[in-house]
Amino acid sequence: xxxxxxxxxxxxxxxxxxxxxxxxxxxxxxxxxxxxxxxxxxxxxxxxxxxxxxxxxxxxxxxxxxxxxxxxxxxxxxxxxxxxxxxxxxxxxxxxxxxxxxxxxxxxxxxxxxxxxxxxxxxxxxxxxxxxxxxxxxxxxxxxxxxxxxxxxxxxxxxxxxxxxxxxxxxxxxxxxxxxxxxxxxxxxxxxxxxxxxxxxxxxxxxxxxxxxxxxxxxxxxxxxxxxxxxxxxxxxxxxxxxxxxxxxxxxxxxxxxxxxxxxxxxxxxxxxxxxxxxxxxxxxxxxxxxxxxxxxxxxxxxxxxxxxxxxxxxxxxxxxxxxxxxxxxxxxxxxxxxxxxxxxxxxxxxxxxxxxxxxxxxxxxxxxxxxxxxxxxxxxxxxxxxxxxxxxxxxxxxxxxxxxxxxxxxxxxxxxxxxxxxxxxxxxxxxxxxxxxxxxxxxxxxxxxxxxxxxxxxxxxxxxxxxxxxxxxxx
Amino acid sequence: xxxxxxxxxxxxxxxxxxxxxxxxxxxxxxxxxxxxxxxxxxxxxxxxxxxxxxxxxxxxxxxxxxxxxxxxxxxxxxxxxxxxxxxxxxxxxxxxxxxxxxxxxxxxxxxxxxxxxxxxxxxxxxxxxxxxxxxxxxxxxxxxxxxxxxxxxxxxxxxxxxxxxxxxxxxxxxxxxxxxxxxxxxxxxxxxxxxxxxxxxxxxxxxxxxxxxxxxxxxxxxxxxxxxxxxxxxxxxxxxxxxxxxxxxxxxxxxxxxxxxxxxxxxxxxxxxxxxxxxxxxxxxxxxxxxxxxxxxxxxxxxxxxxxxxxxxxxxxxxxxxxxxxxxxxxxxxxxxxxxxxxxxxxxxxxxxxxxxxxxxxxxxxxxxxxxxxxxxxxxxxxxxxxxxxxxxxxxxxxxxxxxxxxxx
Numbered sequence: 017x018x019x020x021x022x023x024x025x026x027x028x029x030x031x032x033x034x035x036x037x038x039x040x041x042x043x044x045x046x047x048x049x050x051x052x053x054x055x056x057x058x059x060x061x062x063x064x065x066x067x068x069x070x071x072x073x074x075x076x077x078x079x080x081x082x083x084x085x086x087x088x089x090x091x092x093x094x095x096x097x098x099x100x101x102x103x104x105x106x107x108x109x110x111x112x113x114x115x116x117x118x119x120x121x122x123x124x125x126x127x128x129x130x131x132x133x134x135x136x137x138x139x140x141x142x143x144x145x146x147x148x149x150x151x152x153x154x155x156x157x158x159x160x161x162x163x164x165x166x167x168x169x170x171x172x173x174x175x176x177x178x179x180x181x182x183x184x185x186x187x188x189x190x191x192x193x194x195x196x197x198x199x200x201x202x203x204x205x206x207x208x209x210x211x212x213x214x215x216x217x218x219x220x221x222x223x224x225x226x227x228x229x230x231x232x233x234x235x236x237x238x239x240x241x242x243x244x245x246x247x248x249x250x251x252x253x254x255x256x257x258x259x260x261x262x263x264x265x266x267x268x269x270x271x272x273x274x275x276x277x278x279x280x281x282x283x284x285x286x287x288x289x290x291x292x293x294x295x296x297x298x299x300x301x302x303x304x305x306x307x308x309x310x311x312x313x314x315x316x317x318x319x320x321x322x323x324x325x326x327x328x329x330x331x332x333x334x335x336x337x338x339x340x341x342x343x344x345x346x347x348x349x350x351x352x353x354x355x356x357x358x359x360x361x362x363x364x365x366x367x368x369x370x371x372x373x374x375x376x377x378x379x380x381x382x383x384x385x386x387x388x389x390x391x392x393x394x395x396x397x398x399x400x401x402x403x404x405x406x407x408x409x410x411x412x413x414x415x416x417x418x419x420x421x422x423x424x425x426x427x428x429x430x431x432x433x434x435x436x437x438x439x440x441x442x443x444x445x446x447x448x449x450x451x452x453x454x455x456x457x458x459x460x461x462x463x464x465x466x467x468x469x470x471x472x473x474x475x476x477x478x479x480x481x482x483x484x485x486x487x488x489x490x491x492x
Numbered sequence: 493x494x495x496x497x498x499x500x501x502x503x504x505x506x507x508x509x510x511x512x513x514x515x516x517x518x519x520x521x522x523x524x525x526x527x528x529x530x531x532x533x534x535x536x537x538x539x540x541x542x543x544x545x546x547x548x549x550x551x552x553x554x555x556x557x558x559x560x561x562x563x564x565x566x567x568x569x570x571x572x573x574x575x576x577x578x579x580x581x582x583x584x585x586x587x588x589x590x591x592x593x594x595x596x597x598x599x600x601x602x603x604x605x606x607x608x609x610x611x612x613x614x615x616x617x618x619x620x621x622x623x624x625x626x627x628x629x630x631x632x633x634x635x636x637x638x639x640x641x642x643x644x645x646x647x648x649x650x651x652x653x654x655x656x657x658x659x660x661x662x663x664x665x666x667x668x669x670x671x672x673x674x675x676x677x678x679x680x681x682x683x684x685x686x687x688x689x690x691x692x693x694x695x696x697x698x699x700x701x702x703x704x705x706x707x708x709x710x711x712x713x714x715x716x717x718x719x720x721x722x723x724x725x726x727x728x729x730x731x732x733x734x735x736x737x738x739x740x741x742x743x744x745x746x747x748x749x750x751x752x753x754x755x756x757x758x759x760x761x762x763x764x765x766x767x768x769x770x771x772x773x774x775x776x777x778x779x780x781x782x783x784x785x786x787x788x789x790x791x792x793x794x795x796x797x798x799x800x801x802x803x804x805x806x807x808x809x810x811x812x813x814x815x816x817x818x819x820x821x822x823x824x825x826x827x828x829x830x831x832x833x834x835x836x837x838x839x840x841x842x843x844x845x846x847x848x849x850x851x852x853x854x855x856x857x858x859x860x861x862x863x864x865x866x867x868x869x870x871x872x873x874x875x876x877x878x879x880x881x882x883x884x885x886x887x888x889x890x891x892x893x894x895x896x897x898x899x900x901x
C-alpha cells in the first residue's frame with residue numbers, strides 16, 4: 017500500500033521545482049501507476065518534475081537524505097516495467113527537461129536534455145542533413161533519456177547499431193544529488209574506463225541522466241523499401257538468413273505474422289499488407305542512390321528463392337511511410353484484438369529464427385494463448401506479443417508460464433532474454449537463465465559503485481537472492 | 493589458495509615454458525618473475541588466484557607487441573594469452589564469431605575472408621595483434637568512421653577477474669540488454685579489470701570495392717579546409733586520414749579517403765565527394781600495400797602520443813603539435829578528431845606544453861611510449877577526478893586484491 021509523502025517533504029519539493037510540478041493528488045498519480053508494461057501497477061507516493069540539472073540534483077539530495085528511493089521516468093513507454101513505481105518511492109520524471117540545447121552540425125553532435133522526444137531530435141537535425149539513428153517503434157513519444165536508460169534499439173539498428181553507439185557523453189545526477197559529467201567527444205585519454213558505455217542501459221539504477229551528448233549521422237541519399245509476402249513465417253525466416261548470407265547489409269529487416277497483419281490492416285494504420293499472407297518482410301536499404309537498386313534486386317531474389325509469393329517495392333515516400341506505419345504501429349493496432357498485450361523481447365542467433373518461431377507457435381497453442389509476432393528479424397530480435405485479459409486470472413497465469421518457456425527456449429539456442437526492452441521488473445526472474453550468481457553479484461557491486469545506498473530504482477534488473485539450498489539454474 | 497605454493501605447483505609445466513614465445517613477449521618479461529602462458533580459462537583463473545594469494549602483480553598481454561607506457565617496479569608476472577588460440581564458434585550466416593583471446597586478427601580475417609566477411613578494425617599492425625589484446629586496448633582505427641567503433645562490435649567476452657572469478661559478460665547475439673553492461677568498461681581497460689580469455693564479435697560483409705583516394709598537399713595546414721569538406725560531405729566513407737611523414741615538419745602531407753561498397757556506389761560517392769570538396773582525387777593503384785603503410789604509420793617513433801579532440805579542432809591540435817614538438821610523423825583520423833603522433837626526440841617540457849594546448853582546446857593527450865626521461869609520472873591527460881574516483885571503485889569490484897597494478901602503473 018502506498019504511503020503518502022510527509023507534508024514537510026512535499027513542501028520542500030514544491031520549493032525546489034514549483035508547486036505545479038509536484039503531483040500528490042491520488043487521481044493524478046494514477047497516470048504514473050505503470051509504464052508500457054501494464055500488467056504491473058503501483059501508485060507512487062508522489063511524482064516530481066524538475067526542470068533543470070540543478071533542480072534534479074536538489075530533489076535527489078532531499079529525497080535520498082530522507083532515505084526515499086527514486087524511480088526515474090521518461091515518457092513511460094518502456095515495456096519491461098523499468099519505470100514501475102514502488103510503494104515507498106517517488107517518481108522523478110524528465111518531461112519538463114525537453115530542450116535540444118545544441119546541434120553542432122560540423123561535428124555531427126547534439127546536446128540534449130533527457131525529456132526530448134526521440135523523433136524531435138531527428139526533426140531538429142534534418143535542416144542540417146543529419147538525423148539520430150536509433151529509432152524505437154515508440155520514437156514519436158519515447159524520450160532520449162529513456163532510450164539511454166534502456167539502451168534502446170529499433171528497426172534500423174540492424175545496420176546502425178543501438179543507443180550505446182550514439183551516446184558520447186552524459187551529465188548525470190548521482191546518489192545524494194552529486195552532479196558529474198562523463199565522457200564527451202575528445203575529452204577522454206586512451207585507457208580511461210568507458211563509464212558512458214556502462215551507464216547506458218543501466219535502467220535508472222545508477223542515477224539520473226540530465227544531459228546527453230549524442231552523435232548524429234548524415235541522412236542517406238536514397239532508400240529502397242521492399243515488402244516480401246510469404247505463406248509461412250518459416251519461409252520468411254529463411255529469406256532473412258539468405259539476405260544476410262548474401263553479404264547484404266540492409267538498414268532494416270522486419271517481420272510481421274498473419275495475426276499482426278490482420279490487426280494492423282483492420283486499424284487506421286493499415287499499410288497495404290495482404291491479410292491472407294502468412295508472413296511479410298519489410299526490407300529496407302539506404303545509402304548512396306547508385307547502389308540501391310542492385311541491393312534491392314539481390315534481396316528480392318533471396319525472397320523468391322525462399323518461396324515468396326510476391327515482392328513489392330514502395331514507389332514513393334508515401335508508400336514507404338505506409339509500410340513503416342504498418343510495422344511501427346503494430347503494437348497499438350493490437351489493442352483491437354485483446355484488452356492486454358504483453359510485448360515480449362528476446363534475441364536469438366539469426367540462423368535459429370525459423371526453428372524458434374515454430375516452437376513459439378507450439379508454446380502458444382499449448383497454453384491456448386494468442387501470440388502475434390512482429391520483430392526485428394535481421395537482428396534475430398524477437399517480439400512475440402501475447403494477447404490476453406489481465407482480469408482473467410487463469411489466462412494471466414498461462415501468459416506467465418508461456419513467457420518463461422519462450423525465454424528458456426531463446427536462451428537454449430544461444431540467445432538472451434532481452435534485446436532492447438531491458439530487464440526492468442518483468443525479466444528479473446529470468447536473469448538467472450543467462451547469468452550465474454558470480455555475474456549477478458558483480459552487477460550488484462557495480463550498481464553500488466554508483467548508488468551505494470541502493471536508492472535509484474531499487475528492485476529492478478537484479479533478481480532476488482537464490483533461496484537457501486536452491487541450486488543455480490541452467491546457464492548459457 | 494596457499495600463499496606459499498609456487499606457480500609450478502598450480503600450473504602444468506607447459507604453461508610456464510618460454511619456448512615458442514615471441515621476442516616481444518620475452519623482452520617484455522625480462523624483469524618479470526615468470527611468464528605464464530595458459531591454455532585455458534581455468535589456467536588463467538588458477539594463475540590469478542595464485543597471484544592474489546601471493547601479492548604478486550600480473551601484467552596481462554596478448555602478442556606483447558603493442559606499445560604501451562609502463563613502469564614496472566616490484567614483483568610481477570607476465571600473463572600472456574598467446575597460446576589461447578582458435579576460432580570457437582563461427583556461423584557465417586549469423587555474421588558473428590567467438591574466438592579465444594590469443595587468436596590473431598590476421599588469422600581471424602583469413603577465416604572470415606573465405607565467407608566474404610571481415611572485422612572492420614585497422615589500428616597499427618592489426619594483423620599480428622590478438623583479439624583479446626585489441627579489445628583490451630579498445631582501438632578501432634580510422635575505419636570506425638564507416639563501421640562504428642570496436643566497442644560496439646564486441647558482443648560478449650569471458651573475463652577472469654583479479655581474484656580468479658570467471659565472468660561471462662554479454663552474449664553472442666547482436667542485441668543484448670540483459671542486465672548492466674559490464675562488458676563496456678572491459679573494452680579499452682588495458683587489463684586493469686580482468687584478463688579476457690575469449691571474445692565474441694560482430695563481423696561485417698567484405699566490401700566489393702575498397703578504393704583509396706588521395707590528395708597531396710605542401711603541408712598539413714593546407715589540408716584543413718579539404719578535410720572539413722570531406723567530413724561534412726553527405727556520404728559515409730570508410731575512413732578519412734590526414735597523413736604526414738616524419739622529417740618533413742608537416743610537409744609532404746596527404747589526405748587519404750577510403751570508400752567501401754559496390755562499384756556503382758563507390759563511383760558515385762567519389763563524384764559526390766569531389767563535387768562537395770571541389771577537388772579531384774588521385775586513385776591509388778596498389779591500395780593494399782598503401783593501406784598497410786598508412787595503418788602502421790606514426791606508430792613506431794621513440795615517442796608516441798595521441799591527441800583526441802572534437803573533429804573541428806583537430807587541425808588546431810596539429811598546429812599546436814607542430815609548434816611544440818617540431819618534427820613528427822602523423823596519422824590523424826579526421827572524422828573522430830584523434831591523431832597519432834610519432835617523434836624521435838621530444839622532452840618532457842614539450843609534451844607538457846602540448847598537453848596544455850590540447851586540453852585548452854577541450855581535448856586530451858595520451859602518451860603511449862617514450863624514452864627513459866618519460867618513465868616518470870604519466871604526462872598524459874587525466875580523466876576528471878569524479879571519473880577517476882568511479883574508475884577506482886570499479887577496479888576494486890573486479891580486482892579486489894589489486895593484482896593488476898602493473899596495468900595501472
